[in-house]
Amino acid sequence: MKKYLRGLAIVGAVTVAVAACGSPPAEDSAAGGANKDFKACMVSDSGGFDDKSFNQTSYAGLQAAVKSKGITEVKAESKSDNDYPTNMTAMVTAKCNVIVSVGFKLEDATDKAAKANPDIKFAIVDSAPVQPITNVKPLGFNTAQASFQAGYLAAAMSTTGKVGTYGGIKIPPVTIFMDGFAEGVRYYNTQKSKSVQVLGWDDAKQSGLFTGDFEDKAKGQNTAQNLITQGADIIFPVAGPAGLGGLQAAKASNGKVNAIWVDTDGCESAAEFCSVLISSVKKGMDVAVQNAIESVVDNKFDNSQFIGTLENGGTALAPFHEFDSKVPAELKTELDQIKADIISGKITIASKAQPKAS
Incomplete structure (x- = not known):
């Protein structure tokens, strides 16, 4: 039995749990939210959602969209690169409306899932298909x-x-x-x-x-x-x-x-x-992810590539905090x-x- 999820959960009033080996998730009927039937899903790379960096920032965007739109969240945390196809399949099985994959390493799994499931919208951080895919929104950053x-x-x-x-x-x-x-x-x-x-x-x-x-x-x-x-x-x-x-x-x-x-x-x-x-x-992965998810909720999704820059705030030098007086x-x-x-x-x-x- 392959253990492929560290956590698959709904944040807020809705909870989703995964039983053994890819069993379909079970929803708590005590759900609330303006768009509770809309599922926004995310698959992390092997760094996990608590990496204090890449995945955590992207996940903050998912959480913001959940709070803003009253939607349901599902997330799959990858422990290794081998988990990407399995976790992507789990999100498709969970009947997600939009799936966000976090990272360049999920490119292949995302492309295959998107082509096989044209009715589901996808967004991917730090990657873009060689040829645009109608239902995939690339989120790039000129860091x-x-x-x-x-x-x-x-x-x-x-x-x-x-x-x-x-x-x-x-x-x-x-x-x-x-x-x-x-x-x-x-x-x-x-x-x-x-x-x-x-x-x-x-x-x-x-x-x-x-x-x-x-x-x-x-x-x-x-x-x-x-x-x-x-x-x-x-x-x-x-x-x-x-x-x-x-x-x-x-x-x-x-x-x-x-x-x-x-x-x-x-x-x-x-x-x-x-x-x-x-x-x-x-x-600015949090803002880009939030915007991508909300565009699907609002029926405004498009597959044009977003590129974060200094000009649009998609990348920036952070405050100096304790070094402010030393700079x-x-x-x-x-x-x-x-x-x-x-x-x-x-x-x-x-x-x-x-x-x-x-």
């Missing part, structure tokens, strides 16, 4: 833009002249952050005639450090410690829960090493590490100007991982 700001910030705040980054798995939604970060450091060096080094990623060669998954915090901590040993005093982990290991390494340095988080404002999602977080590269006013002004220059096109970002409108 290279805010990561460019983060690289500039890290270079400016470093005292050792070395900053480090590592990823979970080498896929475009990860390397796009690392590319932007490296380009931002390089821009700082050009502007200030400095030579800050980026450890852990060579964007020209597209090679660097990866833990091999998004789950293993110990690997993440060891990888970050490797960068710290080489002299990096600011760490930029792009690895979901494995990235939390990097924050643990930074916190264990007793003030010598700090970090910049990804996907969500780390001071909100991982508050225990706020003391070492200079900022975060935010990715010089001049640097804050420079970061604002970089944002404006990226939006205007004065600064162009080279990363090939940037999403392109379909």
Whole structure:
């Protein structure tokens, strides 16, 4: 028997539970809500819904739509990549009206389910079909833009002249952050005639450090410690829960090493590490997911690709929180100007991982 769900539940007045091995879910008859018969469903990647990053932010969008529209929620949490087809089938079996898959790794399972079930609407975070599918809404994010700001910030705040980054798995939604970060450091060096080094990623060669998954915090901590040993005093982990290991390494340095988080404002999602977080590269998956679900409820769904940018708020550099007084006013002004220059096109970002409108 394959155990494929850590949790399948309805938030609010409705609850859905899964019995053994893909049995159909049973609904609580004491349901309430304006659109209680409408089911909005989500399948996580292997990082799980409590990753304080990618999946958790996407899930917040589902929760917001449930609250806003009075609909029913069903979610399937994947423990490994092998669970994606099974979990997608479970959502189809649950008669979902819209299914949101969280992540590039669910691309194949989503495409197959969408083509086999044209009456169900789908949305996928960080992926787009090679050829548009009528009932699939791609949700992409140009996080290279805010990561460019983060690289500039890290270079400016470093005292050792070395900053480090590592990823979970080498896929475009990860390397796009690392590319932007490296380009931002390089821009700082050009502007200030400095030579800050980026450890852990060579964007020209597209090679660097990866833990091999998004789950293993110990690997993440060891990888970050490797960068710290080489002299990096600011760490930029792009690895979901494995990235939390990097924050643990930074916190264990007793003030010598700090970090910049990804996907969500780390001071909100991982508050225990706020003391070492200079900022975060935010990715507006919550708003994009909410909008996609609500478009189905309101019969306004379309399959055009959404791309989150600095201009539309789909990506952004988070507040500095405990570092606000430590970030010089001049640097804050420079970061604002970089944002404006990226939006205007004065600064162009080279990363090939940037999403392109379909």
